[in-house]
Amino acid sequence: MKWLAGLLTLALLAGLGGLWWLHQPLDTGAGQPTLDLSIEPGTSPKAVAQAVVDAGAQTSPLALYAWFRLSGQDRQIRAGSYEIAPGTTPRRLLAMLVRGEESLRTVTLVEGWNWRQVRQALAKAELLKPESQSLSDEALMARLGRPGVPPEGRFYPDTYSYAKNSSDLKVLERALKAMDRQLDKAWAARSPGVALKSPDEALILASIVEKETGKGSDRAMIASVFHNRLRIGMMLQTDPTVIYGLGEAFDGNLRKVHLRTDTPWNTYTRAGLPPTPIAMPGKAALMAAVQPASSQALYFVARGDGSSHFSASLDEHNRAVNRYQRGQKPAD
CATH class of the missing domain: 3.30.1490.480 (Endolytic murein transglycosylase)
Incomplete structure (x- = not known):
């Protein structure tokens, strides 16, 4: 032989x-x-x-x-x-x-990215077979075993390694299952009495918290504001949902006309949570959405240093806006 x-x-x-x-x-x-x-x-x-x-x-x-x-x-x-x-x-x-020392490459999906950005990152990933590019969102989710489920927010932001010439569908499958696990853990750990009816609602709120947070330590308070608004039937009025609804038409400058332009995601014109997430939330945002801080806050405004000022009344909020957004000194 x-x-x-x-x-x-x-x-x-x-x-x-x-x-x-x-x-x-x-x-x-x-x-x-x-x-x-x-x-x-x-x-x-x-x-x-x-x-x-x-x-x-x-x-x-x-x-x-x-x-x-x-x-x-x-x-x-x-x-x-x-x-x-x-x-x-x-x-x-x-x-x-x-x-099994394979030659691996990596692709990173970033917290706060929307689905369009995920698609772009996969298309640019080195030596990753672009099998998803020819698929519509509906066909792609069907291939992943989730027919009828919108892809937005359904993939966990993380760095994924893959062998050369692997299919991008395999990366998405792993990211989808990772989000399932993180969402299940968060929902199981939710605080009693949260103003959410399902894990899907938690995912939607977490995506808003992710986009609204400038400083990590504020996440639980930002979630608290939205929970408090949901409980009393107050409009969420959060700019990131408006921007998401504008899609690629948004030029980076949010105007008053945009706040009045109705879309399914405009929380200035429609009550309650939007119909889908608006981005990929990370673990911290998921936990904040289901374990909000205990507060009476209904408003918040950016201080300009990444943090936010929280207010329980509109008068207090207006004073904070004048101080942090308009540069007006508080009256003695």
């Missing part, structure tokens, strides 16, 4: 020089910084050895296969996407394949 010839070759090498071949760098060819090696699940050790040669390594597949067998680790080789760098020896190659 041919593999026996490889075994005999290694045995001869062992007798002549202590398996020196195992420590000699594989020839990866002139001008090749790295060789890409892809091993599918179920690939036999012999086929793995041939795949290394097919990837461009100038060596004997029989010798490689013989080494795999002699090592006793031939059945421990893991499927994956690998890079064979110049200087890699047969010994190092096998260790890499057994440990």
